[in-house]
Amino acid sequence: MDLVRDVLDKKLIDRENCPMGRVDGLVMHVGERSQPTITHIEIGGTTPWMRLHPAIARLAARLARMWGPKRGEPVKIPWSRVMTVGKDIKLDVRAKDTGALDWEIWIARHIIERIPGGGHEEEE
């Protein structure tokens, strides 16, 4: 598997096929004598912006602290949760429990549901 070609930036879906963002970063553990291993997938937060420029990442972090669900930290998913790597990457998690949908839920509750006809985020 080629990490940059086959994993990075791929779409992530949870157990129930709910989209939960893209692979914005990969965290690797480099042991003293062991081979490096990929430990986590990072979603959102400052991770994608850091790939552009540190200053943009700092700005993104500051804005994230002021507004919305007030979290600037990326969501970390352990690699052990990866079920399949194909067209998309399927994770053995429930998207809502990971924090990856915090923004989605915050915008739904604070803005969209307050506009008539917006529906409710929790209805099935």
Added chain:
Amino acid sequence: MKKVMEITLGIVTAVGGFLEMGSVATAAQAGAAFGYDLLWAILLGTLCLIFLVEMSGRFSAVSKHTIVDGMRERFGFPFFAIVLIGITVVLFIVLVAELAGIGLSVQILTGIGFPWWAIPVSLAVWFLMWKGTFSLIENGVSVLGLVTICFIVAAVKLHPDWGSAAHGLLPTFPGDQKAKYGFIAVSILGASVSPHLMYFYCSGAIEDKWDESYIPINRVIAGLGMTFGGVLSMGVLIAAALAFRPNGIDVQTFEQTALLMTTALPKWGFFLFAASMLFACLGAALETSLAIAYFFAQGFGWNWSENLAPSKNARFAFTYTVIILLAAVPLLLGIDPFQVTMMSMALTSATLPLAIVPFLFLMNDPIYLGKYRNGWLSNSVVAIVILISFVLAVISIPLEIIGG
């Protein structure tokens, strides 16, 4: 039978979706200033668009991904972010032009000034997005958009000299007013090769759950639909050439443009023109706002579908809500709609390489398309037209800004 229906609907969509504020404004200016001489630009733009639309549909049908998905996955976040900013800015200006087109159509129908319409028009567009489904937008607006066929009727009724019109299909070198000639040619190319149509079309293929069995249908829709659309644009240019050129009218306003219909059809022309522009710009405004929202949602991996309730894809719905409301601001400030339109079309041309070159890479990628990837013909046609429009844009936009 179902497939025949789909082909018909697809062609209707293409015809109804082709003509908008940009193509009418650019074709009318071209006809008024240079007669049939710029027909080649419409021909070239339409040819390129046929290939691009066919490719977008094929990409979605085979890979089940949209162009934006592919762009983010293949080129990574930093490149995607740059394209996102560039395309969003250009599409936003196009959206402003389309909203202005709706406002102006309502103005000439009601007599109430156009800045007053900025808020109602944006709210109406937003409401259709908020409550409507994808097929309502796709089919409803395009069926109404068929009224634009009256531009062909107008052109034929003015008895054009078909021989000299045919000459216009080949590029000629302008005698004088070279900068203006180049600028209008660039704007026509930008109005024909509109990237929002690609994003809209390939997302639509995903919304309608296309698979590989749709490849032949897709080819027919792209070919016939875009050809009809191109003929409509040519109708506008020919009617403008006959209505304005002999009287030496230089088209600078929307009301003047209406003359090309009233000259041909004195009784109904005015209403037909207003209705055509209203539906055509409404369709384009919906497609452009959807294209921007699709771009964000697909690039960041959010949930997206125009068929879901807004709260089920909150970030997607939030994006188009903000974009549409922001687009009302320049209208309230009283911008010149005609100038915005011409500039947005020229800018579209200038940024085409940004949108199209990465797309060509994707279209040749066996991982996404397998045996369905592009052949040399599609690659060369698109690459050549993009190169021509980019070079023309780089030369003529500065000249137009200095000169005008």
